[in-house]
Amino acid sequence: MFALEWLPPLPSVAGHILDGALLTILVSPILYLFLFRPLTAHIAALRQAQDLLRQQRDHLEEEVRHRTAELVERNREIVDREVHYRAVVEGASEGILTLDEQGLVVRNNMAAEKIFGFAPGKMAGMPLAQMLTPDSAKRCLGSDGLFYPVSGLSLEAQNKNGGIIPILLSVSAFRHENIRYHTAIIQDVSERVMFEKRLARLAYYDSLTGLPNRRLFHDRLGQAIERARRDGELVGILFLDLDHFKDINDTLGHLFGDLLLQETAKRLSNLLRKEDTVARLGGDEFTVILEGISDVADAEDVAKKILHSIGQPFKLGEHERYVTSSIGITLYPLDDSNIERLIMNADGAMYQAKLNGRNAYALYTPKILSKTMERVALEASFRKAVKAADFLLQYQPEFVLHYQPEVDRYSGEVVGAEALIRWQHPEFGLLGPIQFIPLAEATGLIVQLGEWVLRTACKQAVAWRKAGLPPFHVAVNISALQLKNHEIVAQVARILEETGMEGRYLELELTESMVLDKNEGLIAILRDFKEMGITISIDDFGTGHSSLANLQLLPVDKVKIDISFVRNVTRNEHDAAIVDGIIEMAHKLGLKVVAEGVETEEQQAYLLEHHCDILQGYHLSRPMAAGDFEALLVNLVETTPLKSSS
Ligand code: C2E
Ligand code: CA
Ligand code: CA
Numbered sequence: 001m002f003a004l005e006w007l008p009p010l011p012s013v014a015g016h017i018l019d020g021a022l023l024t025i026l027v028s029p030i031l032y033l034f035l036f037r038p039l040t041a042h043i044a045a046l047r048q049a050q051d052l053l054r055q056q057r058d059h060l061e062e063e064v065r066h067r068t069a070e071l072v073e074r075n076r077e078i079v080d081r082e083v084h085y086r087a088v089v090e091g092a093s094e095g096i097l098t099l100d101e102q103g104l105v106v107r108n109n110m111a112a113e114k115i116f117g118f119a120p121g122k123m124a125g126m127p128l129a130q131m132l133t134p135d136s137a138k139r140c141l142g143s144d145g146l147f148y149p150v151s152g153l154s155l156e157a158q159n160k161n162g163g164i165i166p167i168l169l170s171v172s173a174f175r176h177e178n179i180r181y182h183t184a185i186i187q188d189v190s191e192r193v194m195f196e197k198r199l200a201r202l203a204y205y206d207s208l209t210g211l212p213n214r215r216l217f218h219d220r221l222g223q224a225i226e227r228a229r230r231d232g233e234l235v236g237i238l239f240l241d242l243d244h245f246k247d248i249n250d251t252l253g254h255l256f257g258d259l260l261l262q263e264t265a266k267r268l269s270n271l272l273r274k275e276d277t278v279a280r281l282g283g284d285e286f287t288v289i290l291e292g293i294s295d296v297a298d299a300e301d302v303a304k305k306i307l308h309s310i311g312q313p314f315k316l317g318e319h320e321r322y323v324t325s326s327i328g329i330t331l332y333p334l335d336d337s338n339i340e341r342l343i344m345n346a347d348g349a350m351y352q353a354k355l356n357g358r359n360a361y362a363l364y365t366p367k368i369l370s371k372t373m374e375r376v377a378l379e380a381s382f383r384k385a386v387k388a389a390d391f392l393l394q395y396q397p398e399f400v401l402h403y404q405p406e407v408d409r410y411s412g413e414v415v416g417a418e419a420l421i422r423w424q425h426p427e428f429g430l431l432g433p434i435q436f437i438p439l440a441e442a443t444g445l446i447v448q449l450g451e452w453v454l455r456t457a458c459k460q461a462v463a464w465r466k467a468g469l470p471p472f473h474v475a476v477n478i479s480a481l482q483l484k485n486h487e488i489v490a491q492v493a494r495i496l497e498e499t500g501m502e503g504r505y506l507e508l509e510l511t512e513s514m515v516l517d518k519n520e521g522l523i524a525i526l527r528d529f530k531e532m533g534i535t536i537s538i539d540d541f542g543t544g545h546s547s548l549a550n551l552q553l554l555p556v557d558k559v560k561i562d563i564s565f566v567r568n569v570t571r572n573e574h575d576a577a578i579v580d581g582i583i584e585m586a587h588k589l590g591l592k593v594v595a596e597g598v599e600t601e602e603q604q605a606y607l608l609e610h611h612c613d614i615l616q617g618y619h620l621s622r623p624m625a626a627g628d629f630e631a632l633l634v635n636l637v638e639t640t641p642l643k644s645s646s
Contacts, residue, residue: 095186117160209265217279236290236299239350245284303361324359396623416473458501475507503533563597
């Protein structure tokens with residue numbers, strides 16, 4: 001617009017038209033130059049600007065559209081993710097809970113409610129710690145009463161009704177808007193625990209009868225022994241075996257055999273108290289553990305009841321069968337205190353009951369050989385041992401005690417040495433006679449073994465005499481089987497001759513039961529021994545319930561009071577009376593009295609006071625190797641003037 005101000009002033013009207021044309025010609029370029037050209041340029045610029053704006057707008061619109069689409073997409077993703085997480089949390093089988101700073105439940109999933117037995121929405125605000133058993137809470141809470149981070153801790157929770165649930169707990173912490181939260185994940189492992197229990201049942205129970213199996217029996221026996229040791233009580237162990245079970249299996253078939261075993265298990269369980277254990281070891285072998293009994297008689301009563309109960313007819317399907325059983329009994333701690341040996345004892349006693357004619361029980365006695373030692377294997381190695389002479393003798397001294405008034409003490413004089421056999425077994429180590437003498441007797445090898453003992457003991461006695469030791473008896477235990485034939489007399493005579501042993505230093509110990517039936521043969525043998533100058537003593541006296549008067553008819557010199565009476569002589573009036581009676585009567589009959597198994601000062605004092613002649617037992621000396629015995633004697637000779645024995 002500024003260009004209009006530059007126009008020149010107009011001339012007169014006369015020359016108006018001419019001037020007009022001229023003017024037009026003149027002005028036009030000017031107009032063009034000063035008016036149109038800038039105007040069109042301006043318009044073009046405007047257009048351009050307008051285009052630019054439009055482009056920008058389009059671009060912006062595109063941008064907005066794009067952003068909106070993006071937002072929608074992102075939103076959908078968020079919703080998806082939320083749904084996903086929600087589904088994961090809600091669908092989880094683990095209880096998932098968020099706890100606030102006080103350990104209260106802020107949020108939880110359905111599984112948590114299910115585990116704890118709450119209705120939906122009812123867990124909020126509850127303290128999780130109180131849903132654990134006190135013991136478990138202690139294990140996962142810090143001193144501030146808050147959970148510390150754990151992973152898979154095995155605990156016990158308590159549901160709403162007080163039921164105990166085994167769980168695995170994992171806890172982690174996180175912060176949100178400066179507040180500390182915990183996430184707890186709880187896995188209910190009841191089923192797994194139940195499964196494990198089922199597995200354990202399989203491992204510890206017999207599947208046929210549901211009774212404890214051998215393994216559990218072992219565990220229970222160990223526990224029973226522990227309790228009995230603490231409370232000073234007895235434990236009875238019964239081994240039961242059905243007589244001729246194989247016949248039932250063979251004639252009726254295994255199905256009926258199984259029925260019989262199940263019925264037997266039922267009868268045994270019904271018969272016993274809750275605290276007793278009945279177990280099936282396998283086959284037709286059952287065991288019973290009796291706790292809290294005070295007497296052998298208690299165990300015997302149970303055995304009698306069992307025999308009676310098993311003796312009642314069994315209904316096996318359409319069949320009716322009569323079955324009997326054999327029972328072995330052993331008692332902790334009277335017979336042994338070692339589990340393995342107790343089991344062996346009861347088994348051995350059961351075997352004895354079978355030998356006694358079945359449908360019976362037998363108490364363990366040390367004479368019974370344990371089956372567990374594998375009779376057959378033992379027999380084979382025993383035969384070998386007899387050949388290889390894998391045996392040795394130990395000697396246990398017998399003493400006469402002399403009172404020394406000057407020093408107010410007793411001095412011991414060794415008047416005898418009892419030879420006791422041991423087997424140096426390649427696997428089992430040094431075995432005592434209880435473990436193999438019954439086998440030697442059962443196999444007849446005792447005759448050979450007995451001869452070896454006699455010869456070895458005689459050789460040793462002669463060696464001691466030659467070494468200048470004061471004279472004393474060497475006593476040898478003789479088994480019943482050795483006495484069965486008269487051969488023994490010739491055998492002894494031969495050995496005395498061979499070894500140069502004088503008969504008057506040899507003593508033979510026969511048990512009371514061996515001389516109970518005084519047959520002519522036995523009396524003749526004993527007389528022959530006497531003629532050789534040999535001393536005869538009656539071992540284990542008191543156990544065979546024979547009267548001393550019976551001995552009068554036999555050529556015997558000594559009685560050895562059984563260890564079982566000596567053990568209780570200061571504690572039990574009855575046993576003391578028996579000991580007193582034996583000493584008194586024996587002296588009247590002109591017999592010497594030996595007390596075996598003297599273990600305490602009190603027993604020794606009692607026996608001396610009651611004029612027992614000779615004492616033997618751990619209190620004075622244990623059995624020992626020949627070399628040690630010699631050393632003991634040399635020592636005694638040096639410290640006390642010894643009188644020679646008669
Ligand atoms: P036994 O003839 O009554 O022998 C005494 C047993 O009591 C021995 O056991 C001895 O070691 C043990 N004893 C000794 N003093 C004490 C004590 O103070 N306390 C306790 N608790 N025990 C004591 P061992 O040597 O085990 O002999 C056991 C049985 O084996 C003997 O009883 C005997 O009957 C038999 N025996 C041993 N050697 C032979 C043998 O050569 N031939 C035969 N046929 N039998 C033998
Ligand atoms: Ca003896
Ligand atoms: Ca004895």
